[in-house]
Amino acid sequence: MNDPARDPDARLNALFALARENRPDTSTPEFAFETRLLARLRARRETGSVWAMASWRLIPFFAACVVALTIWQAEIESDTTDDAAVAGLTNPVAADLWSN
């Protein structure tokens, strides 16, 4: 017969049983938990609404940025096209091709 005091599994089971009986006392941290939770929820909602409001207010700014970038891109493209045309006229090979 196995001696329960020497059997590691039996000792472990006895420890688990002891731990089950000794539940941690959570009455102190539970006290007024709902109040703290609601305060945190309110703060989180307010932070969320501030971000939402800020992002709505920033929409015209971002729209202006997009328009400015589009105009800038179009100008660069037209400059590149002009440069390419000039390069084609001065490059003898390209000029031959142009004349043909």
Added chain:
Amino acid sequence: MVPAKSSPSDEQLVEATLAGDDAAFAELTRRHKSRVFGVAARFAHDAAELEDICQDVFVQAYFKLRQYRRDSPFGHWVLRITTYKCYDYLRRRRRGGTLLSMDAMHESGYEPSAPEAPAPHPDLERLHAALAQLSPKERLVITLLELEDRSVQEIAGLTGWSTGNVKVRAFRARAALRKLMEEQK
């Protein structure tokens, strides 16, 4: 005789919360906080962490309430969130390298009212110290199975693992714990 005023069911409180009634959510919290605290206390290493875990659980429950399908009781759904949060905290603590020995825990302002507070039995202190050295998955499964007395099926439902997986992890966790306890001697 004044008829007893029946309290609203969890389902009704969920509906009221979704309609914007914060008092209804406070009532839901009041009803279920003990179970959440009870489970979280097995994993938190101090009162501050316990408060953080429990707040995270209910904050997530509040913001994900629309995703709650009424196929299981609200308490079970909250307990599933609790399990995930506890596992998340265990993983984060392990990554952060804050694996504390019992002595270090006492030195770092360990509060007497905290979970895992000075165990009334010296063997329990050894058990908690050994549990703290297990991997997050091992600690989760052995705590739910042996300390919280949950069935394999329940753990599978809470963690999303298969029952076979739970059994294998529990077996390995138990072996690892036994080895750690032997080494402590």
